[in-house]
Structure formats: structure tokens, C-alpha cells
Amino acid sequence: MRAYTIIFEADTRAGRLFDLLLIATILASVAVVILDSVQSITARHGTLFDVLEWGFTLLFTVEYVLRLACVRRPLRYATSFFGIVDLLAVLPTYLAFFMPEVHALIDVRMLRLLRVFRILKLGAYVSEFGFLGAAMMASRRKIIVFIGFVLITVTVLGTVMYVVEGPENGFTSIPVAIYWGITTMTTVGFGDITPKTDFGRFIASCMMLMGWGILAVPTGIVTAEMTARRMGPPVTTRTCPDCLTEGHDADARFCKHCGKPLPAHQHD
Numbered sequence: 001m002r003a004y005t006i007i008f009e010a011d012t013r014a015g016r017l018f019d020l021l022l023i024a025t026i027l028a029s030v031a032v033v034i035l036d037s038v039q040s041i042t043a044r045h046g047t048l049f050d051v052l053e054w055g056f057t058l059l060f061t062v063e064y065v066l067r068l069a070c071v072r073r074p075l076r077y078a079t080s081f082f083g084i085v086d087l088l089a090v091l092p093t094y095l096a097f098f099m100p101e102v103h104a105l106i107d108v109r110m111l112r113l114l115r116v117f118r119i120l121k122l123g124a125y126v127s128e129f130g131f132l133g134a135a136m137m138a139s140r141r142k143i144i145v146f147i148g149f150v151l152i153t154v155t156v157l158g159t160v161m162y163v164v165e166g167p168e169n170g171f172t173s174i175p176v177a178i179y180w181g182i183t184t185m186t187t188v189g190f191g192d193i194t195p196k197t198d199f200g201r202f203i204a205s206c207m208m209l210m211g212w213g214i215l216a217v218p219t220g221i222v223t224a225e226m227t228a229r230r231m232g233p234p235v236t237t238r239t240c241p242d243c244l245t246e247g248h249d250a251d252a253r254f255c256k257h258c259g260k261p262l263p264a265h266q267h268d
Contacts, residue, residue: 154178164195
């Protein structure tokens with residue numbers, strides 16, 4: 001249980017130290033992979049990079065096995081988001097024996113830095129992140145309708161531009177004109193296709209002005225949904241060893257999802 005508290009919870013000094021060391025190791029391993037992709041550096045330090053990479057892989061392998069050993073249901077952890085990421089952190093190095101091109105996938109270790117929310121004890125930010133996700137899910141129908149409106153607008157105006165400008169001015173087809181409409185409406189404006197006629201420039205100007213207002217609509221939809229909701233109480237980094245659900249209250253004795261007993265909360 002001591003190992004579980006250190007590995008899975010960041011409310012103790014040992015847990016914070018473990019996670020901080022883990023993040024430092026992840027950053028160092030990703031830096032090695034990035035430097036190893038530079039031919040001039042690899043020519044001089046290729047052997048050192050190979051040794052370091054295997055060292056990091058062995059460390060992550062031991063850590064992954066310890067995580068499986070600490071939980072009550074190893075398979076559930078192995079198939080969870082962080083479990084899959086942890087596996088992908090070590091798998092590419094072993095697969096590189098058979099498929100050398102897989103080696104570059106070691107950069108997936110950067111995903112493990114999502115644990116920084118736990119290490120820095122930013123429980124409120126984790127809660128707000130979930131709150132934002134819930135607000136976006138609740139707004140999905142409005143956002144889908146909005147995106148549908150935008151697609152209809154760029155399709156209609158793109159077709160009009162195809163008729164007005166024609167192939168001689170770069171609008172070789174309706175799909176190309178729609179592509180131009182999307183880049184214009186989103187105010188990206190690559191400049192690879194530009195209207196040449198006065199009427200075409202007028203339509204383009206209208207689309208640019210519409211783009212300013214359109215970009216603010218999704219933000220307004222999600223913000224309105226967030227203001228209609230209430231923020232929940234602060235959560236901790238406590239994790240259920242059975243179902244791996246995180247974010248239980250400090251005084252909780254049982255998991256709010258599966259009902260299994262929680263280990264005693266240790267906080268300093």
C-alpha cells in the first residue's frame with residue numbers, strides 16, 4: 001500500500017518527489033530522442049544515445065510493472081488512458097529491434113507529462129478542465145448546428161465566387177472555391193487564391209467581416225453553458241486502487257464510482 005500511495009497519489013512528499021523525478025526522466029528521454037534525430041549530433045554521440053535510451057526504457061518498464069502490481073485490477077489499469085500511454089512509453093524501443101522506424105514514436109512519452117496536474121497539486125485546474133469538457137459536451141448540439149451553418153455559408157458563397165471569378169482567376173472548381181471560402185471565413189487567408197474582380201473582392205470583404213463574428217460564436221456558446229453550471233468542490237489526487245477513478249474528497253472513505261474502500265488519505 002505504501003508503494004501505491006507513492007506511485008498513484010501526489011498528496012504526500014514521497015508521491016510528489018516520485019512524480020517530479022518521473023517527469024524529469026520523461027523530459028530527458030524525449031530530449032535524447034530529439035537530439036538523436038539530428039545527424040551531426042548522432043554521428044558523435046550515437047552510442048551514448050543508445051545507452052541512455054535503453055536505460056530510460058528499463059526504468060519505465062520497471063515503473064509500469066510496479067503500477068500494475070500496485071492496483072487491485074491490473075487489466076483495468078492496463079486498458080486505461082494512462083495505462084496505454086505508459087505501455088507506449090516502453091513499447092517502441094522493444095519494437096525497434098524489428099522495425100527501426102518505430103523508434104521515433106518514443107516521443108509519445110510526452111503524453112505522460114499530463115501527470116503534471118497531479119504533481120503540482122493543481123486539483124482545482126483538473127476540476128476546471130473537467131468542468132470545461134462537460135460544458136463543451138453540453139454545447140455540442142449548438143456547436144454542430146453552428147458548424148453546419150458555416151459550411152452552408154462557405155458552400156453558397158464559394159459557388160458564387162466560382163461563378164463570378166471563374167477558372168481564369170484561380171477558382172478552377174467549386175471545391176477549390178469552397179476551400180478559398182473556408183480560409184477566408186476563418187481569417188487565415190493563405191493568399192494562394194485571390195479574387196480579381198470588383199464584385200469578387202466585395203464578397204471576400206463581407207466574408208472577412210463575417211469571420212470576425214463567427215470566430216467568437218463557439219466561445220460564447222461554451223461560456224454561456226459554463227456560467228449556467230456550478231463549480232463543484234475542490235478535489236484531491238486520491239485514486240481508487242480498484243477502478244482507478246481519481247479526484248475523491250479528502251474525507252472520502254469509499255470510491256464514489258465503484259463503492260470500494262479507499263486507502264487512508266495521507267496529506268502533508
